[in-house]
Amino acid sequence: MFEPCTDIVCSFWSMLNQGPMTLTIILHTLIVLPMIWIYFDEKKKLQSGE
Amino acid sequence: MENKPTSVWTSNRFWRRSATWITGVAAVLLILLTFDSMGQMQMGTAEDIQNKVTKRIPSPVVINYKIDYVLDPYRGHEVPIIGGKTVDSATGKVSSKFEEKEKFFGRDDWSEEEARALIHKGKLTIQAKNCMDCHTLLGNGAYYAPDLTKAWLDPAWSSEGPLQAMTGANSKEEAMATFLQNPDKYPTHERMMPNLGITPEEAKAVVAYLKFMSAIDTNGFPRNFGKIKGAVDARK
Numbered sequence: 001m002f003e004p005c006t007d008i009v010c011s012f013w014s015m016l017n018q019g020p021m022t023l024t025i026i027l028h029t030l031i032v033l034p035m036i037w038i039y040f041d042e043k044k045k046l047q048s049g050e
Numbered sequence: 051m052e053n054k055p056t057s058v059w060t061s062n063r064f065w066r067r068s069a070t071w072i073t074g075v076a077a078v079l080l081i082l083l084t085f086d087s088m089g090q091m092q093m094g095t096a097e098d099i100q101n102k103v104t105k106r107i108p109s110p111v112v113i114n115y116k117i118d119y120v121l122d123p124y125r126g127h128e129v130p131i132i133g134g135k136t137v138d139s140a141t142g143k144v145s146s147k148f149e150e151k152e153k154f155f156g157r158d159d160w161s162e163e164e165a166r167a168l169i170h171k172g173k174l175t176i177q178a179k180n181c182m183d184c185h186t187l188l189g190n191g192a193y194y195a196p197d198l199t200k201a202w203l204d205p206a207w208s209s210e211g212p213l214q215a216m217t218g219a220n221s222k223e224e225a226m227a228t229f230l231q232n233p234d235k236y237p238t239h240e241r242m243m244p245n246l247g248i249t250p251e252e253a254k255a256v257v258a259y260l261k262f263m264s265a266i267d268t269n270g271f272p273r274n275f276g277k278i279k280g281a282v283d284a285r286k
Contacts, residue, residue, distance in 0.1 A: 008106050008129075008267050009090050013083065031075050035068050042064040046056040 096162040099132070102148045104267075108132060110165035112265040113258050116152040119203045119275075119282050120144050127270025128282050130203075154261065155223055155254060165258070172259030175252040184243075187263065189271060195241060197272045201226075202257075202264035205280035213238070226260065227253035 007014030017023040058064050094105030099112070115133040122129045124143035134147035151158040160168070176182075182191030185198045206213040207222045216236050219225035229236055230253040233243035248256065276282045 008104060008125075011086050011089065013086050027079065031072055034071055038064065038067050038071065039058055042061055042067070043056065043058045045063075046058065046061060 099148050102146070104132075104146055106267045108262075108265050109162060110169045110258075110262055111160060111162050113154045113165050113168070113261050114151050114158045114160050115148065115265075116150045117202065117261065117265050118285060119200065119264075121276070121282055125269075127273075128276045129267055129270070130265045132265055153221075154258070165262075168255050168258040169262050171252070172255035172257070172262075175248065175256050176259060179246045179248065184241075186272075188266070188268065195243065197275070198260060198263070199266075199268060199272055200264050200275045200281070202261045203275075203281055203284075205278065205284060208280075208284070223254075223257045223261070226257045230256055 005014050007017060013023065016026050090106050092105070093107045094103070094109045096109050096111045098105055099109055099115075112132055118131040118135065119128050120131045120135055121127070122142075122144045124138075124141050129144065130146075131144060132146040132148055134150040135144050136147050137144050154160065176187070181187065181198070184192050184195035186193065187198050189197075189199070201207075202222070204213075205211050207225055208214065209222070213229065213236075214222060214225040216238075217225040217228040219228050227250065229238075230248050231250060232245060234245040236242075270276065
C-alpha cells in the first residue's frame with residue numbers, strides 16, 4: 001500500500017505523494033480536521049453563553 | 051447548563067478562527083514547500099555522476115554521456131537516462147547507469163569547469179538571441195516554434211533523421227550547430243527560423259545547453275514530446 005518514495009529526490013513531501021491525489025488529500029485533511037474541532041468548540045462556547 | 055439554540059455559521063468568531071487557521075497553515079506549507087523545491091533544484095556535481103547518484107538537474111558533465119529518453123512505468127512518465135539504463139525487475143523502475151559515454155564535439159572528457167563554462171555561454175547566447183521570443187525552454191517562452199526542452203532527444207536530429215541529413219553533418223551536435231549558424235538556409239518548416247548571427251562558438255555552446263537541458267528530469271514534461279515517433283526508447 002505504501003510506496004517509500006515516488007519522486008526522484010526523496011523528501012517528506014515525496015513520501016506523502018503516493019499518487020496524483022494523495023498529497024492534496026493529506027494537506028486538505030490537515031486543514032479541515034481542526035476546522036471541525038473549531039466548529040464544535042465555538043458551538044460549545046455559544047451554548048454556554050461565552 | 052441548558053442548550054440554547056445557537057448558530058455557529060453566523061458567529062463572526064468561528065469564521066475569524068477558521069480564516070486564521072487556514073492562512074497560517076497555508077503560509078507554513080508554502081515556506082516548507084519552497085525549501086523542498088530549492089532542494090529539488092540543486093544542481094548535481096561530477097561526483098554525483100561518478101557515484102551514480104541521480105539528481106533532477108545533473109552536473110554539466112552529462113554532455114560527456116549518452117542521453118536516452120525512456121518510459122518509467124514506476125513513475126508513470128518518461129525520464130531522461132544518462133549513460134545507459136538499468137531496470138529494477140521487481141518494480142520496473144528505470145535508472146541511469148552513468149557509464150556509456152558519447153563524444154560531444156569530438157571529446158568525452160569535458161571537465162566540470164569546462165562543461166559549466168560552455169553551458170553558461172550557451173545560456174547567455176540563448177538569452178542574448180531571445181530564443182524565447184519563439185521557442186519555449188522548460189515551459190517558459192512563446193508558442194510559435196517547437197519546445198526546446200528535449201530538442202536534443204528529437205529523432206529528427208539523429209543519424210537517420212531528416213534534419214541531420216539536411217545539414218550534411220556527421221553527428222547530432224555538429225548538425226545542430228551548423229543549422230543554428232544558418233537556419234535561414236535550411237527548409238525546415240513554414241515558420242522558418244531567422245538568421246540570428248550566431249557564431250560557431252556560440253552555436254557549440256547552445257547545443258551543449260540543449261544537451262544538458264534534455265538530461266533534466268522534468269517529470270515527463272513536455273507531455274507531447276514522448277508521442278513523437280522514435281523519441282522514447284530509441285534503443286530497444
